[in-house]
Amino acid sequence: MSYTLFVNLPVKDLSRSKDFFTALGLTHFGATEDMASVVISEQTQVMLLTEPTFAGYSRTEVADPTKTTQTILVLGLDNPQQVDELVDKAIAAGAEPVGEPVNDGYRYQRGFADLDGHHWAALCLATPAG
Numbered sequence: 001m002s003y004t005l006f007v008n009l010p011v012k013d014l015s016r017s018k019d020f021f022t023a024l025g026l027t028h029f030g031a032t033e034d035m036a037s038v039v040i041s042e043q044t045q046v047m048l049l050t051e052p053t054f055a056g057y058s059r060t061e062v063a064d065p066t067k068t069t070q071t072i073l074v075l076g077l078d079n080p081q082q083v084d085e086l087v088d089k090a091i092a093a094g095a096e097p098v099g100e101p102v103n104d105g106y107r108y109q110r111g112f113a114d115l116d117g118h119h120w121a122a123l124c125l126a127t128p129a130g
Contacts, residue, residue: 002043006037006046007073008046008047008049008054009046009047009048009049009116009118010050010051010062010116011051014048016115017036017116018048020094023089024089025086025089026038026040035050035053065113065117065118072119072121073118074120074123075123077123077124083122087111090112090120098113098120107125
């Protein structure tokens with residue numbers, strides 16, 4: 001069985017967040033006044049919900065992603081150049097770099113925090129020899 005994954009993120013300014021993800025080259029699928037879907041792949045979408053709307057679905061207090069980390073969202077890419085291109089676009093669109101790049105022979109990874117402070121990473125895994 002195959003599933004479609006919808007990751008829900010609270011955002012302070014929906015329009016600003018939509019513009020940010022558009023600047024990364026991602027498209028939107030549907031939007032209302034309080035939520036929008038960012039298409040990551042055919043079976044993965046990130047739902048941007050205004051904080052009040054997100055709180056309406058949550059069973060606990062909405063965390064402040066600039067103060068705590070609940071999740072790190074990782075986008076798998078095909079090669080290191082794509083990792084650099086995506087993270088460079090994110091930073092140019094207002095994201096903050098997170099951590100140092102990792103290049104250990106098995107992976108190349110860079111991180112950033114989006115406009116609301118959510119932690120993202122771009123990752124390229126090396127194909128094992130053999």
